[in-house]
Amino acid sequence: MSVTHDLHKGMVIRHEGQLFTVLDFSMAKTGKQKATVHVKLRSVTTGHTGERTLDELGKIEEVPTEVRHMQYLYASGNERVFMDNETYEQYPLVEDVLGDAVHFMVDEETYRIQVIEGQPIALQLAPVVVLEVVHTAPVEHAGGSTNVQKEAKLSSGITIQVPLFIKNGDKIRVKTENSEYQGKEH
Numbered sequence: 001m002s003v004t005h006d007l008h009k010g011m012v013i014r015h016e017g018q019l020f021t022v023l024d025f026s027m028a029k030t031g032k033q034k035a036t037v038h039v040k041l042r043s044v045t046t047g048h049t050g051e052r053t054l055d056e057l058g059k060i061e062e063v064p065t066e067v068r069h070m071q072y073l074y075a076s077g078n079e080r081v082f083m084d085n086e087t088y089e090q091y092p093l094v095e096d097v098l099g100d101a102v103h104f105m106v107d108e109e110t111y112r113i114q115v116i117e118g119q120p121i122a123l124q125l126a127p128v129v130v131l132e133v134v135h136t137a138p139v140e141h142a143g144g145s146t147n148v149q150k151e152a153k154l155s156s157g158i159t160i161q162v163p164l165f166i167k168n169g170d171k172i173r174v175k176t177e178n179s180e181y182q183g184k185e186h
Helices: 095-104
Strands: 012-015 018-028 036-043 049-053 066-076 079-084 090-094 110-116 119-124 128-136 149-154 159-163 171-175 180-184
Touching: 018 119, 066 090, 066 119, 079 095, 090 095, 090 119, 095 119, 149 171, 159 180
Parallel strands: none
Antiparallel strands: 012 018, 018 036, 036 049, 066 079, 066 110, 079 090, 110 119, 128 149, 128 171, 149 159, 171 180
């Protein structure tokens, strides 16, 4: 059983027989009342999110996880298929469970996958990833303005705002938390 101060983002807990990943949590204390802990959870099996208070959760059980390196192979319907680099077994992960990580995945790239009881449950992305620009408008000059940006479609399929000097084929760094351009890769 874990207590409030043991909570952390990415932690997997068992509640009412189901597995949930802790997405976020915060404490709120008003006046003389005891502190209330609000926890945002995502179901490991369905990907649905919800919020609960720690009192609603009651006793929480942390579920041990391991991390394996798996190669992203392909998309199949609403699933993404990965291959374990050690066993060569293939595992599907539902896009709802992957969340925003699907916007940063590139075919044949190796990722860190969180596993529980032999089953993959989540993809752990780096804070910044390098992606190639596959389509953007031609290089332009802003006439002295430094904040002018244009759209660029990246190799993972996501479209973000980039500076005017970025061109097709450039490799750029993108922050996975908010899809922001972080600089050109050299």
